Amino acid sequence: MSVIQKHEEFLQYSEQDIETTLLTPSFRVDLRNPKKEDLDQFITTNIVSDWSQLSWKQIGRPYEVKTVAKDRIEWENHNQTSMPVKTSWEYFNRSFHEWFVKDVPAELEEKKKALAKHLKQFHLGEIKEGVGDLIKLRLWNYVHRIEDGIWDPRGKRALFEGLDIQKPKILFLGAAEGYEAMQLAAMYPGAEVVLVDYDSYCRDYRFAEFPESYPFLGVNPRTGGPKVWYKSDMNIEYVVEDIRNLKYGKEFDIVLSVGLLEHVPDEHKEEILDMHRRFLKPSGYLIMTTPRDQLKSRLYYKIMADVMNHTYRELMNIKQMGLFVYESGFDILRHGYIKVHNGIIAKTR
Template structure:
């Protein structure tokens, strides 16, 4: 396994900045609520008291997102059906382009283009520029203003209270590895292993994740809140298929974010088994999926060319929980944050 760490030693934020939030051109910095006093604002838990009594007839099946990205349609017209791996490669590159944008600058440029084309009565170009402005404005709201994709306060609420010390954390389908870094900040001193089978995730999505991004966590010496940075963490990145991993039951936490909903029902038991396969006795499985809500429906409709390269479902927490329960897990905590469902579980 290769260790990827930076030599950067310039940190812009410290404990003196607790309570502060600000916008960078690409993302929000949020150092509010360092003690996690107000978790109920970010996760509503325990909606189901007895999972054994819940049925699919009662909750229905998830909503399948069927709108497909234009570049996937064009590729398939030339080459035939796109493989799952190729679909993920397209998605990762497309999605990453948005994370690194100077969003206010790009919105301004798109508006200027729309006015310029309008002055020339080039209406087809006006339509394209307005569509780009709409997508940029939605991304700005979802990622920068609301911080709904990373959602650090919501994720900390989901991760709070785990009985672990210096845990080994395995992240399946890790992309840039954000949630595992947040876990490391909260439970420092162990090890993070990120796994994705797209090399681009290692080199670009994780490799260019901003070194200056501050994670709120814990100082192990004092038990008090502390700001952590990516290059202070013990992180390894493996590029491989999850099914090829050599590990046994050796991780305290196995996590996935937005993985389960990419598999039709016939493959979900295998996906759930991946989480169990690498978990120590008494360890925790943490999973999230995108929520079924109006905001999410609009997001995946308007951002289709960015997001919709793979099979995808939107679930409510009861649907997600029923998959997890039927997969042989005891659900310890369940609920939802801004745009995700979240579950903490253990094998039964």
């Protein structure tokens, strides 16, 4: 039984638990800040007043992460060719998910005991490996459990707040476990969610094993007040398909992607953005996030390279991200950065 399955058994949250935060063995529960006015402190916005006046000469190009996972290097050495894009995503999804389901405190204790044993026996190779494993696990514990920087529910709610929609139809491209679409569905009740990823592992494991007991803070449609939502409360369809092959029309109120734009070189970013535009209603919202280019992010992707860096990856600042979006024919309604991500909400120009 996985740590997430164990967590499923222990409780259900309700509106009485709002303002609660606590740590489970694998993630943080955060039901704080239900009031709209409190959300502003979790996103820094209005960095650019006029996107038409911004140029690439002023802001520079994104930072490319060069450190590559050992699994990718070994695969390419064995096959004497570059790892195909889909294969690299399959490796990444499996690697990343293994960390989400860890019992982090228990594994930290095991790693410390193993390192102490290797130190006592003076096994140099095992000592070096053990120190590296312990550093990665402590970093993951801080970034994901303590700071909740990956899911960042308060920051995401601040970014998603105030959209002029009711019972939206939401398309999530490159959905992985679908976290952000579920947060949107909690905030905009009655949503119909379509998650799309071309790796079936995302549907069968990353989404399927996302904890049913994880509480999303959203809106009660009957009262307008706060309400706790769960994955099982939501209308979600998971489609395994290459997003280039989707047959939908311009029928979605929200087209969403999280950590997708930065995985292609600049010459392909317009194509990625067009994949979002082609499914949006004329009044629909584009929502995108990418990892921020900051010193601690660069350090994170270097230390966690074997977990994270199977695919092409960039880090960008909000100006760089926004200029890609603006030059691709979108008007940016809200932009800014939260803990470790840039965020944009836009409409087709």
